[in-house]
Amino acid sequence: MSTSVSSPSSLARAPGRARAVPGFARRRRAALARLVAPLALLVVWQLASGAGLLSERQLAAPTAIASTALDLIRDGTLTDAIAVSVRRAAAGFALGAAAGIGLAVAAGLSRLGEHAVDPLMQMLRALPLFGLIPLFILWFGIGETPKVALVALGVAFPLYLNTFSGIRGVDGKLAEVAEVLRLGRWGLVRHIVLPGALPQALVGLRQSLGVAWLALIVAEQINASSGLGFMINNAREFLRTDVVVLGLVVYAALGLLTDALVRLLERRALTWRKGFPV
Amino acid sequence: MAQGLPGVTAEAERADTGRPRVVRVRGLTKRFGERTVLDGVDLDIARGEFVALLGRSGSGKSTLLRALAGLDDATGGELSVDGTVAVAFQEPRLVPWKRVRANVALGLRVPDPRAAADKALAEVGLTERGGAWPLTLSGGEAQRASLARALVREPDLLLLDEPFSALDALTRITMHRLVLDLWERHRPGILLVTHDVDEALLLADRVLVLDGGRIAHESRVDLDRPRHRDHPDLTALRAALLAQLGVTTDEGTA
Missing domain, CATH: 3.40.50.300 (P-loop containing nucleotide triphosphate hydrolases)
Known part of the structure; x- marks a missing residue:
């Protein structure tokens, strides 16, 4: 009798442990398998360039791009261009985030704020972002201002919409708890409303960072005398496809980097969520 | 009256x-x-x-x-x-983004809210769970934390x-x-x-x-x-x- 009691539990445990190790190995194999196709593409690309199937005017070889990258890092061209573009993105993002979050809090916390802010934001949201470029050039000229303004505008809307809906989505029962605990208006905002809106606001942050890079790329294509966009446009004049591709790769890497930063932030800020992978 | x-x-x-x-x-x-x-x-x-x-x-x-x-x-x-007045609701209504201890101490106006919260948690048998997130508690534990949050206000x-x-x-x-x-x-x-x-x-x-x-x-x-x-x-x-x-x-x- 005692064996029949103990055996099911040992049986139940054994397969679990037996499955754990192959599961891990399978995930690693899967991760490696995902690398195969991109690497194969690189190899084919390199071979095609070497065999003369791809001319340098159409697309430079991966090795040529890599050596150009080293050259441009060495003479400072690439690092300077990145610094200029990152500064534009950061300035635009900071402005747009402050506006988007500030307006969302104003609209989220009171009916009056909602009536004052939300209709305007919903109207402006319908305007095509890049369609505003001609106006921005007329208003701000062709210096840094229109580029930063375009990024800021692109960033403000996703952050506004998500933070606003995050604030409105906070559980009313928790607001009652705040009332019973006599937290006061500011305590309610600080302890309940803002932390409660954070998960949704972080979704908005990821969206807005995507828009920020896109807006920057477009703005830098149109008129720039420095930055990554300038580097790419300049390279086009001289048919330097290696520099063009390098610029695109750097844009992509910057986008992935900021996305990874937000995911790290989510991990840190949302550990309270049950089952959130820490 | x-x-x-x-x-x-x-x-x-x-x-x-x-x-x-x-x-x-x-x-x-x-x-x-x-x-x-x-x-x-x-x-x-x-x-x-x-x-x-x-x-x-x-x-x-x-x-x-x-x-x-x-x-x-x-x-x-x-x-x-x-x-x-203090209230314990049907659902414990713990604030999910605050650890259990911080939930108990929330809005408490005493010199050392943390110590008061720990004492209240000890009274309901939750000493060990003060640092836990509310969503990891069982139903009974969450309700005890809710009681502690009410009682700590005396x-x-x-x-x-x-x-x-x-x-x-x-x-x-x-x-x-x-x-x-x-x-x-x-x-x-x-x-x-x-x-x-x-x-x-x-x-x-x-x-x-x-x-x-x-x-x-x-x-x-x-x-x-x-x-x-x-x-x-x-x-x-x-x-x-x-x-x-x-x-x-x-x-x-x-």
Whole structure:
């Protein structure tokens, strides 16, 4: 009798442990398998360039791009261009985030704020972002201002919409708890409303960072005398496809980097969520 | 505070003459549109008295509790609470992004809120879980944390809104003991809203039945605690209360 009691539990445990190790190995194999196709593409690309199937005017070889990258890092061209573009993105993002979050809090916390802010934001949201470029050039000229303004505008809307809906989505029962605990208006905002809106606001942050890079790329294509966009446009004049591709790769890497930063932030800020992978 | 008004039940007078009151409600009405939920409720709770409020669902039990908690305004009548109020809700309503200790200490205005929270957590047997996230707690643990959050404020009136109804039967028994233990140590006045007749009989000094928007029935339970549900006095009371609630006495006497 005692064996029949103990055996099911040992049986139940054994397969679990037996499955754990192959599961891990399978995930690693899967991760490696995902690398195969991109690497194969690189190899084919390199071979095609070497065999003369791809001319340098159409697309430079991966090795040529890599050596150009080293050259441009060495003479400072690439690092300077990145610094200029990152500064534009950061300035635009900071402005747009402050506006988007500030307006969302104003609209989220009171009916009056909602009536004052939300209709305007919903109207402006319908305007095509890049369609505003001609106006921005007329208003701000062709210096840094229109580029930063375009990024800021692109960033403000996703952050506004998500933070606003995050604030409105906070559980009313928790607001009652705040009332019973006599937290006061500011305590309610600080302890309940803002932390409660954070998960949704972080979704908005990821969206807005995507828009920020896109807006920057477009703005830098149109008129720039420095930055990554300038580097790419300049390279086009001289048919330097290696520099063009390098610029695109750097844009992509910057986008992935900021996305990874937000995911790290989510991990840190949302550990309270049950089952959130820490 | 005015002395006994006409129409006050004899039992309420008795509560008057004993200890000072923490709650005094006269002719309380509450309407939601056309629907009258409370229709002239009179209620007194003495300091340190344990009162249970029974009623069918939709009878207005929670409405009365919410009015006492200051969450809803009454439509008419008088309501006064003399002292501080704390509430434990049916769902524990812990703030999910604050650790258990921070939940207990939330809004606490004492010199060392953290130490006070730890002491309260120790009293409900949750010393180990102070650093845990609320969503990782079991139902019973979460409800104990909710009790700690209410008690740490040392309330004169503790409002319990069906706090055990979502717990399993075994956890509920443990929680009954815990509540009695905490009540005996801190002596707040308690209003326990419940639909469980046995729970009311095991815990309370006085059991009220809310029906038709008013207190329709009142029983005193003068037995020592801990009580056994098979005590002959309780069996009789149970049958009477179940009859009040519209349940045939067959179930009560079985």
